[in-house]
Amino acid sequence: MDEETDGVPQNRPAARDVDATDRKILGVLVDDATISYAELGDRVGLSPPAAHERVKRLRRSGAIRNTAAIIDPKAVRKPLLAFVHIDTKGWGKTPELMAISERPEVEEIHSVAGDTCMLIKVRTEDTRALEGLLSRLYETPGVTSTRSYVVLSTYLERPVQPGITTEWPSPRHMAKPLY
Amino acid sequence: MDEETDGVPQNRPAARDVDATDRKILGVLVDDATISYAELGDRVGLSPPAAHERVKRLRRSGAIRNTAAIIDPKAVRKPLLAFVHIDTKGWGKTPELMAISERPEVEEIHSVAGDTCMLIKVRTEDTRALEGLLSRLYETPGVTSTRSYVVLSTYLERPVQPGITTEWPSPRHMAKPLY
DNA sequence: ATTGATACAGAATTTAATACGGCCATTATG
DNA sequence: CATAATGGCCGTATTAAATTCTGTATCAAT
Known part of the structure; x- marks a missing residue:
């Protein structure tokens, strides 16, 4: 096609x-x-x-x-998947953070509600490479702390599904919202 | 092609x-x-x-x-992106959790190192739909608590990149690993 | 040196993408 | 209300690309 x-x-x-x-x-x-x-x-x-x-x-x-x-991460030597929360002073798309985004290991960067924090998804060859990425992140100006979540195994991973929009059954204890 | x-x-x-x-x-x-x-x-x-x-x-x-x-989430009415950590008693691919994975809103399910916890990526139409998904998750047997991270804005989102594997410059304060 | 396997290029063939014309239904318009 | 205009579809014709086939060069192993 x-x-x-x-x-x-x-x-x-x-x-x-x-x-x-x-x-x-x-x-x-x-x-x-x-x-x-x-x-x-x-x-x-x-x-x-x-x-x-x-x-x-x-x-x-x-x-x-x-x-x-859609590439198999293992085929390109990136078997290690991790999510990283970084707490930042303020929000933002700082130049330093954007420099990080040019690394092919970085797949997603989101800003998150609540705290001033960013959520980053990375895929690396090994823990050594992850360590390098993390220390680079930690050295980024404005970053006050990082927490990493290394994935042990993935049960589901798929692209955006068009799916027919269906309704969830309202939990019994929950009132219908006003708007 | x-x-x-x-x-x-x-x-x-x-x-x-x-x-x-x-x-x-x-x-x-x-x-x-x-x-x-x-x-x-x-x-x-x-x-x-x-x-x-x-x-x-x-x-x-x-x-x-x-x-x-690759579908634009907005085109299929799923503008809201969230990550959910759920703490579970033990690990696992319980039947209940796998039932959740059949919802088209659920894009990823990973188990995470350290705590006994799972990390889930979901995309919904609105906060109402997210609420339904979360309460369903919370009611899943074995789940002891959930934390949600609602994404405000996404700065980068891309598929696995083949990228030529390059070396990170070793941080100066860090010794070369022994193995 | 010879054999075998692998990767490639070029040409030939088959299949699919694309462009075109006409039809029907719905919607806008006099 | 009649009628034009539009949008979405089908069938066919044309063009372009996928696929197959054959021969050749390179490298590795015997």
């Missing part, structure tokens, strides 16, 4: 919201984006060109950000 | 380790797996069939786990 490169949506042209068919398409393509439009059409009940048209729209609108190869 | 479905590697047939060319290929395909083999070959200095052969091998060996559409 394929066509023009997925681009980041610079502008928001046709932001029609995704319908049930689009979700089905997304569900299929998250599992496997290497199938043909004929196969995709079959699975969601469309002709190949119609499926193609939908996918093009999903790309244009930015619903599909990218079509990417 | 593409061919037969990426399969999970049941057996380990040709586990030759990835060389520099393979890393280049992975680097390109992580960015954009929709390019043609001609284009891929150009970028890494191979003929189209040779590039194709490499990619097939990377799939067979499991280095490329999947080729997937």
